[in-house]
Amino acid sequence: MKAAVYAGRIESPFGPICLMGTDEGLTQVDFQHGDRPVHMTQSGRTAPGYFDQVIQQLHEYFEGTRQAFDLPLAPPGTAFQQRVWQALQQIPYGRTMTYQELAERLGKPTASRAVGSANGRNPIAIIIPCHRVIGRDGRLRGYAGGLHIKQQLLQHEGAWPR
CATH class of the missing domain: 3.30.160 (Double Stranded RNA Binding Domain)
Incomplete structure (x- = not known):
C-alpha cells in the first residue's frame, strides 16, 4: 500500500x-x-x-518568537544529504556559515561542492535552514526560493548584512 x-x-x-x-x-x-x-x-x-x-x-x-523548530522530519535523500541536513539544523538562528565551514564540520574539508549540492537539494526550507549557508567570500549563493528570499530570511534573523 x-x-x-x-x-x-x-x-x-x-x-x-x-x-x-x-x-x-x-x-x-x-x-x-x-x-x-x-x-x-x-x-x-x-x-x-x-x-x-x-x-x-x-x-x-x-x-520573531521562534528560533528553532521541534518537528518530525522525513526528508527523502541520500545518507550524505541527510548528514548535511542534520548539520544545517545545528547552525544557530541569526548566524551564517560558509559551505567550506560546513564541510569541515562534517569532517569532509575537501567536499564543499558536495555540501553545496546537498544544501541545494534540501526539500525542507526554513526548518532545515539552508538559507544560513553563504559563500566563502561572504556573498549569498544559490537558494531554491531565490536569492531575494534568502536575503530576506537572513535579514529577518538579523544575520544579514554580515
Whole structure:
C-alpha cells in the first residue's frame, strides 16, 4: 500500500509556502513562485497532528518568537544529504556559515561542492535552514526560493548584512 501524502499551503511574509508530509514526518516545505502550479496529493484522510505544529511553529518564526523548530522530519535523500541536513539544523538562528565551514564540520574539508549540492537539494526550507549557508567570500549563493528570499530570511534573523 502506498504511503499517504498530506499537503497544505500557508501564507508567509515571503510569499505562499507549500507543505508536504507523510505519517512519518514533514517531507517538503517549499516557496511557491508565481503561477507555478502546486501538485498536492489527496489521501482522503485527515493530516497528522504534526501539521498543525508545523503551521504554528512557522507562524511563530515569522513573528520573531521562534528560533528553532521541534518537528518530525522525513526528508527523502541520500545518507550524505541527510548528514548535511542534520548539520544545517545545528547552525544557530541569526548566524551564517560558509559551505567550506560546513564541510569541515562534517569532517569532509575537501567536499564543499558536495555540501553545496546537498544544501541545494534540501526539500525542507526554513526548518532545515539552508538559507544560513553563504559563500566563502561572504556573498549569498544559490537558494531554491531565490536569492531575494534568502536575503530576506537572513535579514529577518538579523544575520544579514554580515
